Amino acid sequence: MSNLINISEAASLALHGLVLIAKNQPLRMNVKVLAEELNASQTHLAKVFQNLSKAGLVRSLRGPSGGFELNKSAEDITFLEIYEIIDSKIMLGECPLGKNHCVFQSCIFDNELNRISTDIYDTFKKMKLSDF
Amino acid sequence: MSNLINISEAASLALHGLVLIAKNQPLRMNVKVLAEELNASQTHLAKVFQNLSKAGLVRSLRGPSGGFELNKSAEDITFLEIYEIIDSKIMLGECPLGKNHCVFQSCIFDNELNRISTDIYDTFKKMKLSDF
DNA sequence: TCTATTTAGGTACTTAAATTCCTAAATAGA
């Protein structure tokens, strides 16, 4: 793997799927169609959207002609929000390696990792569904 | 997990261990002592240093009073080199999610991820063992 | 009302990466 930035397949699916849904508004889209368009695993995508739905980002409707639609305006959905729902909440300012105790008094990374983490956070926050 | 930047425990152990060794020059240090000072898993650290040794970054000596020592000057060892030995070679310019094909013509991340990846790469490259 | 469709949710399986375990090989020192 050569991913310097930690974004799971699931979070990527969420973003890409939501972009399609945003573009397709005001019509709903179901998992089958989304998976086909994204050339992705249908079951995985279904699980991801189940979580987005539980978190209130999308509304779901079952049955024929059912599917998912945005539950808020595309301008109000940032990738940060998506990321935190699917992957995990971002904690800035802590050790970027997740260590509580460190043998070195001053971080040997000299806050460079925190600088970059903040950059990533800000970038994720700026990325809105409506930009795509 | 809340690590935005993908640095494995192994790569972190490698960096922290090498810093200790650099500071302790010209004396060797063995895995047992290193693990104690870093408060880390001895077996894992051993495996990591086995790989650093195979890659030529450190020299090893077995037996009593054995251990590891740097195989090149601390100024010439960057965290980038350590990272690429332990985690993986960094490929810039490719899809930061590792996708070969994308349904969107232009990356929906609008090269922001590539910008950050390049920043990380440059930062890793600037970090030398002698800085610590 | 019945049926086909679609999401919900729990469980199980698969895979790759990370980590640990175990035995062999080397070597310093007694």
Add this chain to the structure above:
DNA sequence: TCTATTTAGGAATTTAAGTACCTAAATAGA
């Protein structure tokens, strides 16, 4: 030469993510 120490290397285990499977619940449309 013998023993204790230390790294080497392969195998095994653990863990987490991704994926699949199955049944239930909802609902639109016939």
